[in-house]
Amino acid sequence: xxxxxxxxxxxxxxxxxxxxxxxxxxxAQAPMLAHAMRAGAALEPERTLIVAGHGAxxxxxxxxxxxxxxxxxxxxxxxxxAHAVDQARAALEGFDGDIVVMFxxxxxxxxxxxxxxxxxxxxxxxxxxxxEAADPGRYGRLVMQGDSLEKIVEFKDATEAERAITFCxxxxxxxxxxxxxxxxxxxGNANASEEYYLTDAVALAREEALKVTAVACDEAETLGINSxxxxxxxxxxxxxxxxxxxxxxxxxxxxxxxxxxxxxTYIGRDTVIEPNVVFGPGVTVESGAQIRAFSHLEGxxxxxxxxxxxxxxxxxxxxxxxxxxxxNFVEVKNxxxxxxxxxxxxxxxxxxxxxAGANIGAGTITCNYDGVMKHKTEIxxxxxxGSDTMLVAPVKVGNEAMTATxxxxxxxxxxxALAIAxxxxxxxxxxxxxLFDMLRAKKAxxxxxxx
Numbered sequence: 161x162x163x164x165x166x167x168x169x170x171x172x173x174x175x176x177x178x179x180x181x182x183x184x185x186x187x188a189q190a191p192m193l194a195h196a197m198r199a200g201a202a203l204e205p206e207r208t209l210i211v212a213g214h215g216a217x218x219x220x221x222x223x224x225x226x227x228x229x230x231x232x233x234x235x236x237x238x239x240x241x242a243h244a245v246d247q248a249r250a251a252l253e254g255f256d257g258d259i260v261v262m263f264x265x266x267x268x269x270x271x272x273x274x275x276x277x278x279x280x281x282x283x284x285x286x287x288x289x290x291x292e293a294a295d296p297g298r299y300g301r302l303v304m305q306g307d308s309l310e311k312i313v314e315f316k317d318a319t320e321a322e323r324a325i326t327f328c329x330x331x332x333x334x335x336x337x338x339x340x341x342x343x344x345x346x347x348g349n350a351n352a353s354e355e356y357y358l359t360d361a362v363a364l365a366r367e368e369a370l371k372v373t374a375v376a377c378d379e380a381e382t383l384g385i386n387s388x389x390x391x392x393x394x395x396x397x398x399x400x401x402x403x404x405x406x407x408x409x410x411x412x413x414x415x416x417x418x419x420x421x422x423x424x425t426y427i428g429r430d431t432v433i434e435p436n437v438v439f440g441p442g443v444t445v446e447s448g449a450q451i452r453a454f455s456h457l458e459g460x461x462x463x464x465x466x467x468x469x470x471x472x473x474x475x476x477x478x479x480x481x482x483x484x485x486x487x488n489f490v491e492v493k494n495x496x497x498x499x500x501x502x503x504x505x506x507x508x509x510x511x512x513x514x515x516a517g518a519n520i521g522a523g524t525i526t527c528n529y530d531g532v533m534k535h536k537t538e539i540x541x542x543x544x545x546g547s548d549t550m551l552v553a554p555v556k557v558g559n560e561a562m563t564a565t566x567x568x569x570x571x572x573x574x575x576x577a578l579a580i581a582x583x584x585x586x587x588x589x590x591x592x593x594x595l596f597d598m599l600r601a602k603k604a605x606x607x608x609x610x611x
Contacts, residue, residue, distance in 0.1 A: 161278075163207075164205055164209065164337065165203070165205045167208070167209070168262070168263050168264060169219055169263075169264030169265075170244055173385075179215075182214075183264035187385075187391065188395060188421060189422045189440060190422065193210070196262055196267050203278055207231065240356040241359075249344075252337055258281055259334065259335060260334045266383065267394060268382075269381050273289065276377075283373070284371045285336070285370035285371050286361065286372045287373055288333050288373070289331075289376075290328060290375070290376055296326050297315070300315065302374050308371070343361040344361065348360075398423075406427055409427075411427050411432075412431070414433065418436045419435070421439050422439045428449070429447050430447050431447060431451070432450045434453040437453065440456070440457060441458060442460070443459070443462075444460075448464050448465050449463070449464065449465060449468070452468060452470040454470050454471045455470060458474070460477070460492075463481050464482050466484045467484070468486045470488050471488045472490050473491040473492075475492065476493065479495070480497050481496075482499050485504060486503050487504035490509070491507075491508045493509075495512040495513065496512075497514045498516040499517070501520070502520065507520055507521075507523060508524075509526055512528070512538070515541030515543065516541045519543075520539075521544070521546045524545050534553075537551045537554070546564050547565045547566075548565055549564075552570045561578070563579045569581055
Protein backbone atom coordinates (compact mmCIF):
# COMPACT_ATOMS: atom_id res chain seq x y z
CA UNK A 161 0.00 0.00 0.00
CA UNK A 162 1.38 3.39 -0.98
CA UNK A 163 1.60 6.05 1.74
CA UNK A 164 1.22 9.81 1.80
CA UNK A 165 2.56 11.76 4.75
CA UNK A 166 0.60 14.83 5.78
CA UNK A 167 2.69 16.83 8.25
CA UNK A 168 0.91 19.68 10.02
CA UNK A 169 3.19 22.71 10.27
CA UNK A 170 0.91 25.74 10.16
CA UNK A 171 1.03 26.88 13.78
CA UNK A 172 2.49 30.18 14.86
CA UNK A 173 3.81 28.92 18.19
CA UNK A 174 2.86 31.99 20.23
CA UNK A 175 4.66 30.73 23.33
CA UNK A 176 7.95 30.64 21.41
CA UNK A 177 7.81 34.48 21.41
CA UNK A 178 9.48 34.57 18.00
CA UNK A 179 9.00 35.82 14.44
CA UNK A 180 10.27 32.44 13.23
CA UNK A 181 7.59 29.80 12.53
CA UNK A 182 7.57 27.26 15.32
CA UNK A 183 8.53 24.28 13.16
CA UNK A 184 11.67 26.07 11.93
CA UNK A 185 13.21 26.42 15.37
CA UNK A 186 16.29 24.22 15.48
CA UNK A 187 16.98 21.05 17.41
CA ALA A 188 20.59 19.91 16.97
CA GLN A 189 21.05 22.68 14.40
CA ALA A 190 18.26 21.47 12.10
CA PRO A 191 14.65 22.71 12.01
CA MET A 192 12.38 20.52 14.09
CA LEU A 193 10.39 20.00 10.88
CA ALA A 194 13.46 18.26 9.41
CA HIS A 195 13.39 15.77 12.28
CA ALA A 196 9.71 15.00 11.66
CA MET A 197 10.28 14.64 7.92
CA ARG A 198 13.22 12.29 8.50
CA ALA A 199 11.10 10.12 10.80
CA GLY A 200 8.33 9.95 8.20
CA ALA A 201 10.79 9.08 5.44
CA ALA A 202 11.25 5.67 7.08
CA LEU A 203 7.85 4.74 5.62
CA GLU A 204 9.18 5.42 2.11
CA PRO A 205 6.13 7.58 1.32
CA GLU A 206 4.99 8.10 -2.24
CA ARG A 207 3.96 11.66 -1.35
CA THR A 208 4.98 14.04 1.42
CA LEU A 209 2.78 17.08 2.02
CA ILE A 210 3.51 19.83 4.51
CA VAL A 211 0.56 21.94 5.63
CA ALA A 212 1.95 25.45 6.17
CA GLY A 213 0.31 28.58 7.49
CA HIS A 214 2.19 31.09 9.62
CA GLY A 215 5.46 31.99 7.88
CA ALA A 216 4.52 29.83 4.90
CA UNK A 217 7.17 31.33 2.62
CA UNK A 218 9.98 30.46 5.03
CA UNK A 219 8.50 27.01 5.68
CA UNK A 220 8.27 26.38 1.94
CA UNK A 221 11.92 27.28 1.40
CA UNK A 222 13.02 25.08 4.27
CA UNK A 223 10.98 22.15 2.98
CA UNK A 224 12.63 22.52 -0.44
CA UNK A 225 16.05 22.47 1.21
CA UNK A 226 15.18 19.28 3.13
CA UNK A 227 13.38 17.36 0.38
CA UNK A 228 12.80 18.89 -3.04
CA UNK A 229 10.08 16.31 -3.79
CA UNK A 230 7.94 17.31 -0.80
CA UNK A 231 4.89 19.48 -1.45
CA UNK A 232 3.56 22.41 0.57
CA UNK A 233 -0.14 23.22 0.85
CA UNK A 234 -1.48 26.30 2.62
CA UNK A 235 -3.86 26.58 5.54
CA UNK A 236 -4.65 30.27 5.29
CA UNK A 237 -6.91 30.22 8.37
CA UNK A 238 -5.99 28.03 11.33
CA UNK A 239 -9.35 26.37 12.05
CA UNK A 240 -8.18 23.19 13.74
CA UNK A 241 -6.34 19.98 12.97
CA ALA A 242 -9.08 18.42 10.83
CA HIS A 243 -9.25 21.61 8.77
CA ALA A 244 -5.47 21.49 8.37
CA VAL A 245 -5.50 17.92 7.03
CA ASP A 246 -8.35 18.84 4.71
CA GLN A 247 -6.07 21.33 2.95
CA ALA A 248 -4.29 18.32 1.42
CA ARG A 249 -7.52 16.99 -0.11
CA ALA A 250 -7.10 18.65 -3.52
CA ALA A 251 -3.42 17.75 -3.80
CA LEU A 252 -4.22 14.09 -3.03
CA GLU A 253 -7.21 13.81 -5.35
CA GLY A 254 -7.07 10.36 -6.93
CA PHE A 255 -4.54 9.05 -4.43
CA ASP A 256 -5.64 5.55 -3.44
CA GLY A 257 -3.19 4.80 -0.63
CA ASP A 258 -2.97 5.49 3.08
CA ILE A 259 -2.46 8.84 4.78
CA VAL A 260 -0.32 9.10 7.90
CA VAL A 261 -0.92 12.37 9.75
CA MET A 262 2.09 13.74 11.65
CA PHE A 263 3.02 16.98 13.39
CA UNK A 264 5.97 19.18 12.51
CA UNK A 265 6.56 20.01 16.17
CA UNK A 266 6.80 16.36 17.28
CA UNK A 267 10.36 15.53 16.24
CA UNK A 268 11.20 12.27 18.02
CA UNK A 269 8.94 9.64 16.49
CA UNK A 270 10.87 6.48 15.68
CA UNK A 271 10.80 4.59 12.41
CA UNK A 272 9.65 1.51 14.34
CA UNK A 273 6.59 3.31 15.70
CA UNK A 274 5.52 4.58 12.29
CA UNK A 275 6.06 1.16 10.73
CA UNK A 276 3.87 -0.42 13.45
CA UNK A 277 1.14 2.11 12.65
CA UNK A 278 1.36 1.21 8.98
CA UNK A 279 1.22 -2.51 9.84
CA UNK A 280 -1.79 -2.00 12.12
CA UNK A 281 -3.62 -0.28 9.25
CA UNK A 282 -3.79 -3.63 7.46
CA UNK A 283 -6.32 -4.79 10.06
CA UNK A 284 -8.10 -1.55 10.94
CA UNK A 285 -9.77 1.33 9.13
CA UNK A 286 -8.34 4.00 11.44
CA UNK A 287 -5.19 3.78 13.57
CA UNK A 288 -4.41 6.20 16.40
CA UNK A 289 -1.01 6.53 18.08
CA UNK A 290 -1.13 6.52 21.87
CA UNK A 291 1.33 6.45 24.74
CA GLU A 292 1.40 5.46 28.38
CA ALA A 293 1.80 8.74 30.24
CA ALA A 294 3.75 8.95 33.48
CA ASP A 295 1.54 11.93 34.37
CA PRO A 296 -1.59 11.87 32.19
CA GLY A 297 -2.56 15.38 33.25
CA ARG A 298 -5.02 16.92 30.79
CA TYR A 299 -4.24 14.64 27.83
CA GLY A 300 -7.12 13.03 25.99
CA ARG A 301 -7.65 9.44 27.15
CA LEU A 302 -7.85 6.46 24.80
CA VAL A 303 -10.61 4.12 25.98
CA MET A 304 -9.78 0.63 24.72
CA GLN A 305 -11.82 -2.57 24.58
CA GLY A 306 -9.28 -5.24 23.77
CA ASP A 307 -7.53 -4.03 20.60
CA SER A 308 -10.47 -1.80 19.69
CA LEU A 309 -10.40 1.93 20.41
CA GLU A 310 -13.85 2.76 21.68
CA LYS A 311 -13.43 6.52 21.99
CA ILE A 312 -11.13 9.43 22.80
CA VAL A 313 -12.29 11.31 25.87
CA GLU A 314 -10.98 14.79 26.60
CA PHE A 315 -9.96 15.35 30.22
CA LYS A 316 -12.68 17.92 30.88
CA ASP A 317 -15.34 15.46 29.70
CA ALA A 318 -13.92 12.33 31.36
CA THR A 319 -15.43 10.46 34.28
CA GLU A 320 -13.29 9.63 37.30
CA ALA A 321 -12.76 6.13 35.92
CA GLU A 322 -11.74 7.53 32.53
CA ARG A 323 -9.37 10.03 34.12
CA ALA A 324 -7.60 7.10 35.76
CA ILE A 325 -6.65 5.81 32.30
CA THR A 326 -2.97 6.43 31.50
CA PHE A 327 -3.13 5.51 27.78
CA CYS A 328 -3.23 8.92 26.11
CA UNK A 329 -3.72 10.38 22.65
CA UNK A 330 -0.71 11.68 20.67
CA UNK A 331 -2.81 13.10 17.83
CA UNK A 332 -1.19 11.02 15.08
CA UNK A 333 -3.37 8.78 12.95
CA UNK A 334 -3.36 6.65 9.83
CA UNK A 335 -6.21 5.71 7.50
CA UNK A 336 -7.00 5.09 3.86
CA UNK A 337 -7.08 8.49 2.13
CA UNK A 338 -10.71 8.19 1.01
CA UNK A 339 -11.80 7.07 4.48
CA UNK A 340 -10.01 9.91 6.24
CA UNK A 341 -11.33 12.63 3.94
CA UNK A 342 -14.89 11.22 4.18
CA UNK A 343 -14.66 11.39 7.98
CA UNK A 344 -13.18 14.90 7.94
CA UNK A 345 -16.05 16.11 5.76
CA UNK A 346 -18.45 15.17 8.58
CA UNK A 347 -16.53 16.82 11.42
CA GLY A 348 -18.22 19.90 12.82
CA ASN A 349 -17.01 22.86 14.85
CA ALA A 350 -19.68 23.03 17.54
CA ASN A 351 -17.22 23.65 20.35
CA ALA A 352 -15.93 26.57 22.38
CA SER A 353 -13.08 27.26 19.94
CA GLU A 354 -15.23 26.76 16.82
CA GLU A 355 -12.47 24.57 15.38
CA TYR A 356 -12.55 21.29 13.48
CA TYR A 357 -10.75 18.65 15.56
CA LEU A 358 -9.20 15.61 13.92
CA THR A 359 -9.83 13.53 17.05
CA ASP A 360 -13.57 13.69 16.28
CA ALA A 361 -12.87 11.28 13.42
CA VAL A 362 -12.75 8.41 15.93
CA ALA A 363 -16.35 8.85 17.09
CA LEU A 364 -17.56 9.25 13.52
CA ALA A 365 -15.68 6.11 12.47
CA ARG A 366 -17.30 4.15 15.29
CA GLU A 367 -20.75 5.39 14.24
CA GLU A 368 -20.07 3.99 10.77
CA ALA A 369 -18.97 0.64 12.24
CA LEU A 370 -15.40 1.10 11.05
CA LYS A 371 -12.67 -0.70 12.95
CA VAL A 372 -10.53 1.68 15.03
CA THR A 373 -7.43 0.65 16.94
CA ALA A 374 -4.48 2.24 18.70
CA VAL A 375 -0.73 1.58 18.63
CA ALA A 376 1.40 2.42 21.68
CA CYS A 377 4.79 4.14 21.67
CA ASP A 378 7.17 5.44 24.30
CA GLU A 379 6.02 8.74 25.79
CA ALA A 380 9.33 10.40 24.89
CA GLU A 381 8.54 9.96 21.19
CA THR A 382 5.47 12.16 21.49
CA LEU A 383 7.30 15.12 23.02
CA GLY A 384 5.83 18.27 21.47
CA ILE A 385 7.54 21.65 21.32
CA ASN A 386 5.53 24.66 22.43
CA SER A 387 8.03 26.94 24.18
CA UNK A 388 11.72 27.80 24.36
CA UNK A 389 11.95 25.61 27.46
CA UNK A 390 10.48 22.70 25.48
CA UNK A 391 12.98 23.42 22.70
CA UNK A 392 15.91 23.29 25.11
CA UNK A 393 14.58 20.08 26.65
CA UNK A 394 14.16 18.52 23.20
CA UNK A 395 17.71 19.42 22.23
CA UNK A 396 18.95 17.82 25.42
CA UNK A 397 16.99 14.66 24.63
CA UNK A 398 18.48 14.54 21.13
CA UNK A 399 22.01 15.01 22.44
CA UNK A 400 21.63 12.28 25.04
CA UNK A 401 20.30 9.82 22.48
CA UNK A 402 22.89 10.70 19.84
CA UNK A 403 25.79 10.37 22.28
CA UNK A 404 24.51 7.01 23.51
CA UNK A 405 24.22 5.79 19.93
CA UNK A 406 27.81 6.82 19.15
CA UNK A 407 29.10 5.04 22.24
CA UNK A 408 27.22 1.90 21.20
CA UNK A 409 28.78 2.16 17.72
CA UNK A 410 32.31 2.16 19.13
CA UNK A 411 33.12 5.87 19.28
CA UNK A 412 35.03 7.09 22.34
CA UNK A 413 33.58 10.24 23.93
CA UNK A 414 35.95 11.24 26.72
CA UNK A 415 33.36 13.55 28.31
CA UNK A 416 30.08 12.75 26.56
CA UNK A 417 28.06 15.47 28.24
CA UNK A 418 30.35 18.17 26.76
CA UNK A 419 30.17 17.01 23.12
CA UNK A 420 27.50 18.76 21.02
CA UNK A 421 26.24 16.89 17.96
CA UNK A 422 24.25 18.02 14.94
CA UNK A 423 21.21 16.41 13.34
CA UNK A 424 23.33 14.68 10.67
CA THR A 425 26.70 14.10 12.39
CA TYR A 426 28.38 10.86 11.30
CA ILE A 427 31.36 9.50 13.23
CA GLY A 428 33.05 6.16 12.50
CA ARG A 429 34.05 3.67 15.16
CA ASP A 430 37.36 3.87 17.01
CA THR A 431 37.30 7.63 16.65
CA VAL A 432 38.18 9.52 19.84
CA ILE A 433 36.34 12.74 20.66
CA GLU A 434 37.87 14.80 23.46
CA PRO A 435 35.86 17.19 25.68
CA ASN A 436 34.06 20.32 24.49
CA VAL A 437 33.87 19.57 20.78
CA VAL A 438 31.02 21.09 18.75
CA PHE A 439 29.76 19.46 15.56
CA GLY A 440 27.80 21.69 13.21
CA PRO A 441 25.76 20.40 10.27
CA GLY A 442 27.32 18.28 7.54
CA VAL A 443 30.26 16.64 9.36
CA THR A 444 31.55 13.18 8.50
CA VAL A 445 34.40 11.66 10.51
CA GLU A 446 35.80 8.33 9.36
CA SER A 447 37.05 5.56 11.64
CA GLY A 448 40.12 5.98 13.79
CA ALA A 449 40.33 9.77 13.71
CA GLN A 450 40.89 11.93 16.79
CA ILE A 451 39.17 15.23 17.46
CA ARG A 452 40.87 17.03 20.28
CA ALA A 453 39.33 19.36 22.84
CA PHE A 454 37.58 22.67 22.10
CA SER A 455 37.38 22.17 18.34
CA HIS A 456 34.47 23.35 16.18
CA LEU A 457 33.58 21.50 12.97
CA GLU A 458 30.95 22.10 10.30
CA GLY A 459 30.44 21.02 6.70
CA UNK A 460 33.66 19.01 6.57
CA UNK A 461 34.99 15.51 5.92
CA UNK A 462 37.73 13.96 8.04
CA UNK A 463 39.37 10.75 6.86
CA UNK A 464 40.71 7.77 8.72
CA UNK A 465 43.54 8.43 11.15
CA UNK A 466 43.40 12.23 10.93
CA UNK A 467 44.11 14.37 14.00
CA UNK A 468 42.27 17.64 14.56
CA UNK A 469 42.84 20.15 17.33
CA UNK A 470 42.85 21.15 20.07
CA UNK A 471 41.18 24.52 19.41
CA UNK A 472 40.82 23.90 15.68
CA UNK A 473 38.07 25.16 13.41
CA UNK A 474 37.01 23.29 10.28
CA UNK A 475 34.55 25.17 8.10
CA UNK A 476 32.42 24.06 5.13
CA UNK A 477 34.38 22.48 2.31
CA UNK A 478 37.29 21.30 4.44
CA UNK A 479 38.40 17.88 3.14
CA UNK A 480 41.04 16.11 5.20
CA UNK A 481 42.62 12.96 3.77
CA UNK A 482 44.08 10.11 5.79
CA UNK A 483 46.71 11.01 8.35
CA UNK A 484 46.28 14.79 8.09
CA UNK A 485 47.21 16.72 11.23
CA UNK A 486 45.47 19.98 12.09
CA UNK A 487 46.81 21.60 15.23
CA ASN A 488 45.88 24.29 17.69
CA PHE A 489 44.28 27.54 16.48
CA VAL A 490 44.21 26.40 12.85
CA GLU A 491 41.25 27.24 10.61
CA VAL A 492 40.53 25.38 7.36
CA LYS A 493 37.80 26.38 4.90
CA ASN A 494 36.97 25.09 1.40
CA UNK A 495 40.33 23.35 1.13
CA UNK A 496 41.52 19.86 0.23
CA UNK A 497 44.41 18.53 2.28
CA UNK A 498 45.99 15.36 0.88
CA UNK A 499 47.45 12.44 2.81
CA UNK A 500 49.88 13.29 5.59
CA UNK A 501 49.61 17.07 5.40
CA UNK A 502 50.55 18.89 8.61
CA UNK A 503 49.19 22.29 9.64
CA UNK A 504 50.15 22.34 13.27
CA UNK A 505 49.94 25.91 14.56
CA UNK A 506 48.15 29.23 14.20
CA UNK A 507 47.34 29.14 10.47
CA UNK A 508 44.50 29.83 8.05
CA UNK A 509 44.09 27.60 5.00
CA UNK A 510 41.17 28.73 2.86
CA UNK A 511 40.23 28.12 -0.78
CA UNK A 512 43.27 25.91 -1.26
CA UNK A 513 44.61 22.52 -2.22
CA UNK A 514 47.57 21.08 -0.35
CA UNK A 515 49.51 18.11 -1.75
CA ALA A 516 50.46 14.95 0.10
CA GLY A 517 53.07 15.29 2.82
CA ALA A 518 53.26 19.08 2.70
CA ASN A 519 54.16 20.87 5.95
CA ILE A 520 52.60 24.25 6.68
CA GLY A 521 54.53 26.36 9.19
CA ALA A 522 53.04 28.39 12.03
CA GLY A 523 51.34 31.65 11.13
CA THR A 524 50.78 30.78 7.47
CA ILE A 525 47.84 32.47 5.77
CA THR A 526 46.37 31.83 2.35
CA CYS A 527 45.28 35.35 1.44
CA ASN A 528 42.25 34.24 -0.56
CA TYR A 529 40.06 37.34 -0.69
CA ASP A 530 40.77 40.55 -2.59
CA GLY A 531 37.75 42.40 -1.23
CA VAL A 532 35.50 41.28 -4.08
CA MET A 533 36.42 37.74 -5.16
CA LYS A 534 37.93 34.59 -3.67
CA HIS A 535 41.07 33.08 -5.20
CA LYS A 536 42.75 29.71 -4.85
CA THR A 537 46.15 28.72 -3.47
CA GLU A 538 47.75 25.48 -4.69
CA ILE A 539 50.53 23.91 -2.64
CA UNK A 540 52.34 20.91 -4.11
CA UNK A 541 53.21 17.56 -2.58
CA UNK A 542 56.11 17.60 -0.14
CA UNK A 543 56.26 21.39 -0.03
CA UNK A 544 57.50 23.18 3.10
CA UNK A 545 55.88 26.51 3.92
CA GLY A 546 58.00 28.51 6.34
CA SER A 547 56.45 30.13 9.38
CA ASP A 548 54.64 33.44 8.89
CA THR A 549 54.29 33.02 5.13
CA MET A 550 51.58 35.01 3.38
CA LEU A 551 50.43 33.23 0.20
CA VAL A 552 48.65 35.87 -1.88
CA ALA A 553 46.20 34.00 -4.09
CA PRO A 554 45.93 33.10 -6.87
CA VAL A 555 49.32 31.47 -6.48
CA LYS A 556 50.94 28.04 -6.90
CA VAL A 557 53.72 26.46 -4.86
CA GLY A 558 55.38 23.56 -6.66
CA ASN A 559 56.13 20.06 -5.44
CA GLU A 560 58.93 19.92 -2.85
CA ALA A 561 59.23 23.71 -2.99
CA MET A 562 59.96 25.84 0.07
CA THR A 563 59.20 29.34 1.28
CA ALA A 564 61.47 31.23 3.65
CA THR A 565 60.11 32.34 7.01
CA UNK A 566 58.28 35.66 6.82
CA UNK A 567 57.83 35.51 3.05
CA UNK A 568 55.03 37.24 1.17
CA UNK A 569 54.49 35.08 -1.90
CA UNK A 570 52.84 36.77 -4.87
CA UNK A 571 54.35 34.71 -7.73
CA UNK A 572 54.23 31.01 -8.56
CA UNK A 573 57.09 28.86 -7.25
CA UNK A 574 58.38 26.08 -9.45
CA UNK A 575 59.04 22.54 -8.24
CA UNK A 576 61.95 22.23 -5.85
CA ALA A 577 62.59 25.99 -5.61
CA LEU A 578 63.16 28.11 -2.49
CA ALA A 579 61.25 31.40 -2.45
CA ILE A 580 62.56 34.31 -0.38
CA ALA A 581 60.28 37.34 -0.44
CA UNK A 582 61.01 39.78 2.35
CA UNK A 583 62.79 43.10 2.88
CA UNK A 584 66.54 42.63 3.56
CA UNK A 585 67.46 43.14 7.20
CA UNK A 586 69.57 46.20 8.02
CA UNK A 587 71.10 46.83 11.50
CA UNK A 588 71.65 50.44 12.65
CA UNK A 589 74.32 50.57 15.41
CA UNK A 590 73.17 52.50 18.51
CA UNK A 591 69.87 53.49 16.91
CA UNK A 592 67.75 51.55 19.44
CA UNK A 593 69.23 53.39 22.47
CA UNK A 594 68.68 56.79 20.83
CA LEU A 595 65.08 55.87 19.96
CA PHE A 596 64.34 54.68 23.51
CA ASP A 597 65.85 57.86 25.00
CA MET A 598 63.71 60.01 22.71
CA LEU A 599 60.53 58.10 23.57
CA ARG A 600 61.18 58.19 27.33
CA ALA A 601 61.78 61.94 27.22
CA LYS A 602 58.55 62.44 25.31
CA LYS A 603 56.62 60.33 27.84
CA ALA A 604 58.10 62.22 30.82
CA UNK A 605 57.12 65.55 29.26
CA UNK A 606 53.58 64.30 28.67
CA UNK A 607 53.25 63.00 32.26
CA UNK A 608 54.19 66.47 33.59
CA UNK A 609 51.44 68.00 31.49
CA UNK A 610 53.84 69.88 29.30
CA UNK A 611 52.97 68.08 26.06
